[in-house]
Amino acid sequence: MKFVSTRGDAPELDFESVVLAGLASDGGLYVPKFIPKFSPEEIASWANLNYQDLAFNIISPFVDGEISDSELKTIINKAYSSFRHDGIAPMVQLGHNEWVLELFQGPTLAFKDFALQFLGHLLDHILTKRNQKVAVLGATSGDTGSAAIEGCRRCENIDIFILHPHNRVSDVQRKQMTTVLSENVFNVALEGNFDDCQNMVKASFRDQSFLPDQRQLVAVNSINWARIMAQIVYYFYAGLALGGPHRKISFSVPTGNFGDIYAGYLAMQMGLPIEQLVIATNQNDILHRCISNNDHSKQPLEQSLAPSMDIMVSSNFERLLFDLYDRDGSQIKRLMSDFEKGAMKLSDSSLEQARKVFSSFRLDDEGLLEVISETYANTGYVLDPHTAIGLAAGRSERKNRNTPMVCLATAHPAKFPDAIKAAGDIDDPKLPNHMRDLFEREERYEVLENDINVIHEYMKKWLS
Numbered sequence: 001m002k003f004v005s006t007r008g009d010a011p012e013l014d015f016e017s018v019v020l021a022g023l024a025s026d027g028g029l030y031v032p033k034f035i036p037k038f039s040p041e042e043i044a045s046w047a048n049l050n051y052q053d054l055a056f057n058i059i060s061p062f063v064d065g066e067i068s069d070s071e072l073k074t075i076i077n078k079a080y081s082s083f084r085h086d087g088i089a090p091m092v093q094l095g096h097n098e099w100v101l102e103l104f105q106g107p108t109l110a111f112k113d114f115a116l117q118f119l120g121h122l123l124d125h126i127l128t129k130r131n132q133k134v135a136v137l138g139a140t141s142g143d144t145g146s147a148a149i150e151g152c153r154r155c156e157n158i159d160i161f162i163l164h165p166h167n168r169v170s171d172v173q174r175k176q177m178t179t180v181l182s183e184n185v186f187n188v189a190l191e192g193n194f195d196d197c198q199n200m201v202k203a204s205f206r207d208q209s210f211l212p213d214q215r216q217l218v219a220v221n222s223i224n225w226a227r228i229m230a231q232i233v234y235y236f237y238a239g240l241a242l243g244g245p246h247r248k249i250s251f252s253v254p255t256g257n258f259g260d261i262y263a264g265y266l267a268m269q270m271g272l273p274i275e276q277l278v279i280a281t282n283q284n285d286i287l288h289r290c291i292s293n294n295d296h297s298k299q300p301l302e303q304s305l306a307p308s309m310d311i312m313v314s315s316n317f318e319r320l321l322f323d324l325y326d327r328d329g330s331q332i333k334r335l336m337s338d339f340e341k342g343a344m345k346l347s348d349s350s351l352e353q354a355r356k357v358f359s360s361f362r363l364d365d366e367g368l369l370e371v372i373s374e375t376y377a378n379t380g381y382v383l384d385p386h387t388a389i390g391l392a393a394g395r396s397e398r399k400n401r402n403t404p405m406v407c408l409a410t411a412h413p414a415k416f417p418d419a420i421k422a423a424g425d426i427d428d429p430k431l432p433n434h435m436r437d438l439f440e441r442e443e444r445y446e447v448l449e450n451d452i453n454v455i456h457e458y459m460k461k462w463l464s
């Protein structure tokens, strides 16, 4: 399979190169040259497969033989062996035709483990084969960092550097990263917000001349195609469990960087009958303003109780735009340059096309606390703050009560104890056994200035 840039001006790459590539040289994101499509009969024949075998069927057309079938199966099996639940992605019913898809059964208690456990083993395979060492560099609003560190900590060919916004991630989130004391793990608390971290990472990828010889940067945020690809699988898994492909399914997705919900869009392109995809946002609502009002303009970033969605520039939205503009890279280049100056407007036809499947909803802190408290009172189920927004969004936007609405539960509530406490009289959600002593573990991280030279000096020191 070949991959092309959304801005139309970078070389085509094969699968392994795209995993190592990060941003395309023209500033765009890589997407497959065409989207593989499965027939309803083929999808129906997968109804009884376990998660790992289903993952193989969905991922292998993208890998397209570059990794042998048996090696790819091994990578997938290793990736999901670290999950605590045999079902990998179990579902809980909360109401009539209303389901929560628990994507927090991985080692770091957020859905990001689905992609990053897979990516860690995939990188290990590719780098060992090539006898190559790389530096992973990533920005995190909280959950990506720990999931990436957990995915890479045992990889001999990787040194991993993760930037998080100083004092803006929860204590659990920070400790999950900073208590990993492996020699190849470097945590940086940047004096800035998440967008500052993300900008720092983007600038470093653009000009890698600061790196010692023969090192190259590898991206672990959701600009990396392999992450998106791994996330397509659970849409099929949930869809099959609820009667697909003979029946339509809707999904509501707590959204930040637009990676997770974009994977749902791809599942639909690949043949899963999806009725609605609901974009759920917190007060950082650029995507909600865009879908509802064609207002895709930057506004100051606000801190919320759902910190993993505190994002203003949703990188993966560009991948959707590429399709909405008939894969015309020059149009995307123009739109993104408008957006860099502050705002972009979608054409009437592309907005109309987006609204055929996407709808959107925004909920602030007060609203999400109410949802957590109400859901606990009615069902005894404890939602994490991100999932609470998703659940409310699904309820508000669903058009058809006969279609199952699956809300993606993106994190375990124990990751956000302060929000749960603020929601009222709820039994403290317990951290799973493997993390019970998290608060007693030793931490190691460096607080650094929001200055690219400072960051580069720090990385150079450890890489040479």
Ligand SMILES: *Cc1c(COP(=O)(O)O)cnc(C)c1O
Binding pocket: 110, 111, 112, 143, 144, 222, 254, 255, 256, 257, 258, 259, 260, 261, 308, 309, 386, 410, 411
């Ligand atoms: C990362 C994250 C999100 C947002 O996912 P995107 O793919 O960035 O849209 C939502 N909830 C939680 C808990 C997360 O960690």
